[in-house]
Amino acid sequence: MITGKTKIIGLFGNPVGHSLSPAMHNAAFNYEKMDYVYVPFNVKPEYLKEATQGAFALNIRGYNVTIPHKTRIIDYLPEVDPTAALIGAVNTVKIQDGVSKGYNTDGIGAIKAIEEITPISNKKVIILGAGGASRAVSFQLLSSYEVELLILNRTPEKAFELKSDLESNLKTTLSTGGFELLLEEIESADILINTTPRGMHPHEDDEPFLKARDIPSHVVVNDLVYNPLETGLIKEATKAGATTISGLKMLLYQGVEAFKIWTGQEPPVDIMEKALYDFL
Incomplete structure (x- = not known):
């Protein structure tokens, strides 16, 4: 049940309707009985800056970043993990203690x-x-x-x-x-x-x-x-x-790393993998 205490994790991309990440992460949250929900947001490129500001303003705890935003979003993040900076792309953002920090788990x-x-x-x-x-x-x-x-x-x-x-x-x-x-x-x-x-x-x-x-x-x-x-x-x-x-394995394990970044917990990898195969 979603309440005012539910922690929101998002996905920024354009388009996002095809994404398997909501199924994977929500299955993990449900299995672990964690009060989180993963929501995809269709963010047009011209509104990416506003979207990052909105996520912070709305107390969203973090989000994934997918095509076409992985490179440009670095311009709007106050902190970027050194590995993501060297790669030149971010696919995971964590918002904590008033700071949005970008990572790359691909x-x-x-x-x-x-x-x-x-x-x-x-x-x-x-x-x-x-x-x-x-x-x-x-x-x-x-x-x-x-x-x-x-x-x-x-x-x-x-x-x-x-x-x-x-x-x-x-x-x-x-x-x-x-x-x-x-x-x-x-x-x-x-x-x-x-x-x-x-x-x-x-x-x-x-x-x-x-x-x-x-x-x-x-x-x-x-x-x-x-x-x-x-x-x-x-x-x-x-x-x-x-x-x-299969490429599904990379999708799974980048999601596993993102889950750890957002929650500080080890996710149920088998549950996440089953959700991906069930969705496809």
Whole structure:
């Protein structure tokens, strides 16, 4: 039951009607009998500043941030966690003691999903894409593990810009290139992560980056797209006998980290995961 004492957690995005986060977090709050509710707010870009001020004014305890606000919202937050600042994007905000502070849990979510399946240290990792998700995952990988990282993008120049930024901030090295290198490089890779929207609903029929014949069975294939649950890339990897990781796992674990930030408690991970699969 929602009362005047119920703590509100929100979601800022545009659009937000497709989001699975309300189902995941409200299931956790209900299971733990916590007096919280998670509410999505459709925030148009021109009103983002006012929305952050409104959340503070309304005593909202925190909120997630999704497309297209993850980068711009940093301009309106008085405090940003160092990791989120380096990534250049915020997906979680906590409001406490009169201060709104931004965090980024996307990279952590992706890494935890992979760690469930395979060790990461000293592996060759290929990341497809050079956008915000790639940036978060790359940062988390390079700051947490010794890996050989290769970022491939449709426009190699954008991948090179990301490389320069990561190397400058993390004092590390990595490689970049265009998608045409994928067929050659996949043979020696251990982990492949797709951070692009290729194959995302309603474009399920997009041609996958690789066919089954091109995917070595030893490669772990992680597609961050979670709708549909089985993208074209995941289907081809399964045919090849490779181990696969659904994008739903990243969504789950970034939510787990956000839950901890807002409440200071460990969430019921199994309940959150069941809610996601039930919703889909």
